Amino acid sequence: EIVLTQSPATLSLSPGERATLSCRASQSVSSYLAWYQQKPGQAPRLLIYDASNRATGIPARFSGSGSGTDFTLTISSLEPEDFAVYYCQQRSNWPPWTFGQGTKLEIK
Amino acid sequence: EVQLVESGGGLVKPGGSLRLSCAASGFTFSSYSMNWVRQAPGKGLEWVSSISSSSSYIYYADSVKGRFTISRDNAKNSLYLQMNSLRAEDTAVYYCARDGIAAAGTALRGMDVWGQGTTVTVSS
Numbered sequence: 001e002i003v004l005t006q007s008p009a010t011l012s013l014s015p016g017e018r019a020t021l022s023c024r025a026s027q028s029v030s031s032y033l034a035w036y037q038q039k040p041g042q043a044p045r046l047l048i049y050d051a052s053n054r055a056t057g058i059p060a061r062f063s064g065s066g067s068g069t070d071f072t073l074t075i076s077s078l079e080p081e082d083f084a085v086y087y088c089q090q091r092s093n094w095p096p097w098t099f100g101q102g103t104k105l106e107i108k
Numbered sequence: 109e110v111q112l113v114e115s116g117g118g119l120v121k122p123g124g125s126l127r128l129s130c131a132a133s134g135f136t137f138s139s140y141s142m143n144w145v146r147q148a149p150g151k152g153l154e155w156v157s158s159i160s161s162s163s164s165y166i167y168y169a170d171s172v173k174g175r176f177t178i179s180r181d182n183a184k185n186s187l188y189l190q191m192n193s194l195r196a197e198d199t200a201v202y203y204c205a206r207d208g209i210a211a212a213g214t215a216l217r218g219m220d221v222w223g224q225g226t227t228v229t230v231s232s
Binding site: 038 | 145152153154155158167168169170203205208210216217218219220222223224225
């Protein structure tokens with residue numbers, strides 16, 4: 001099973017600042033990594049698929065990068081609605097398609 | 109409007125059974141692979157099971173293998189999760205989620221549509 005480790009567990013920033021979230025895989029997942037945003041009481045929302053492709057309707061301030069085992073989600077300038085929990089998920093060729101433990105992005 | 113609506117959650121005793129349903133609307137259900145993902149109270153997301161568009165490929169997490177069964181009825185635009193031998197650790201919100209399809213028609217390796225979730229509580 002591929003283990004995804006997200007860091008940091010909690011990130012405290014202010015609106016307007018740049019956020020950088022990390023996801024590291026225990027073995028290569030090529031570019032088959034997705035990022036999701038989840039707000040309290042809501043279902044997750046797909047932000048990024050295949051490491052760097054924005055999903056439909058996702059603002060350009062969200063970007064993803066990386067391949068192999070190291071991936072990054074960057075939010076260029078935080079808006080108030082961006083404070084949430086972010087999960088990465090690997091979608092390699094074979095299941096289980098594991099999630100990371102999440103990074104909570106909170107207002108400083 | 110593209111929509112997924114789960115139902116069937118509730119309170120069940122350990123060892124009991126429950127069947128979750130997910131009704132799809134607003135898209136061609138038979139063209140998409142589907143998933144179940146769960147989230148225990150205060151915890152992160154856990155992938156549970158996936159089924160391909162024609163039910164040819166079915167996968168389970170080790171934690172539910174042999175106890176849960178995923179299925180679909182494309183004529184009814186519905187996804188199901190039969191859960192048997194339930195344990196306290198199965199307590200969670202269960203989401204159904206659609207695997208996306210990219211503009212080129214290839215599989216989009218991400219879940220682009222989610223339901224609102226249904227709560228399963230396993231307790232005596």
